[in-house]
Amino acid sequence: MSFLMSLLGGFLLTMVFSVSNGNPLVPAFCIFGGSVVDVGNNNNLSTLIKANFPPYGRDFVTHKPTGRFCNGKLATDFTAEYLGFTSYPPAYLSREARGKRVLTGVNFASAASGYYERTARLFRALTLKHQLKYYKLWQRKVVNLVGRTNATNIFSRGIHLISAGSSDFMQNYYINPLLNRVYSPDQFSDILMKSYSTFVQVQLPLLCTNCYRFFNCYHKLILKSEQPAGNYFA
Numbered sequence: 001m002s003f004l005m006s007l008l009g010g011f012l013l014t015m016v017f018s019v020s021n022g023n024p025l026v027p028a029f030c031i032f033g034g035s036v037v038d039v040g041n042n043n044n045l046s047t048l049i050k051a052n053f054p055p056y057g058r059d060f061v062t063h064k065p066t067g068r069f070c071n072g073k074l075a076t077d078f079t080a081e082y083l084g085f086t087s088y089p090p091a092y093l094s095r096e097a098r099g100k101r102v103l104t105g106v107n108f109a110s111a112a113s114g115y116y117e118r119t120a121r122l123f124r125a126l127t128l129k130h131q132l133k134y135y136k137l138w139q140r141k142v143v144n145l146v147g148r149t150n151a152t153n154i155f156s157r158g159i160h161l162i163s164a165g166s167s168d169f170m171q172n173y174y175i176n177p178l179l180n181r182v183y184s185p186d187q188f189s190d191i192l193m194k195s196y197s198t199f200v201q202v203q204l205p206l207l208c209t210n211c212y213r214f215f216n217c218y219h220k221l222i223l224k225s226e227q228p229a230g231n232y233f234a
Contacts, residue, residue: 031161046124
């Protein structure tokens with residue numbers, strides 16, 4: 001037991017030392033999902049689901065709307081800070097996702113997207129499959145910037161997070177009689193879980209072998225916000 005405690009203590013000290021010296025705990029942080037984690041991709045899409053106007057962003061660092069469906073920071077912003085990053089993963093479709101800025105990861109999330117592909121198509125958002133296509137393009141950009149060996153290290157040691165499912169219920173299932181009259185909430189949840197499992201076990205591993213994965217699956221009760229400090233307006 002004492003050995004395990006010493007090992008854990010050493011690991012925690014390494015984490016603290018790494019972050020205190022300006023070194024992130026992981027080389028990259030990539031994000032997939034829907035409105036809970038979108039930081040501005042929908043600003044560049046032909047969709048009505050946008051957050052590029054007040055009161056969004058009023059308590060953010062810039063005090064301006066960024067595309068986040070929140071008045072302040074998202075949970076993923078805090079996560080990036082805790083990991084030791086000095087900036088947040090930019091929206092892949094934004095101007096910020098250029099050059100060396102993409103080496104530490106990017107955000108592919110799109111508000112109104114979910115595990116049920118028709119939800120995203122209904123609102124002209126990026127489906128998870130489309131987000132993975134952009135992820136593959138991001139990988140090519142990283143390889144071109146740092147070479148195959150360094151890029152592979154970034155991909156394999158990076159953290160990949162997905163947060164989706166709320167739009168599938170709130171913006172589709174609950175208001176769509178073609179779904180809620182055919183499937184019970186549990187049955188629809190099972191459909192989403194199968195899609196989630198495919199994403200986790202099949203689709204992403206095909207593009208990133210041995211990735212460090214930190215997946216945040218949807219809850220069956222989707223009615224709570226995931227922003228720890230800020231109001232969720234979506």
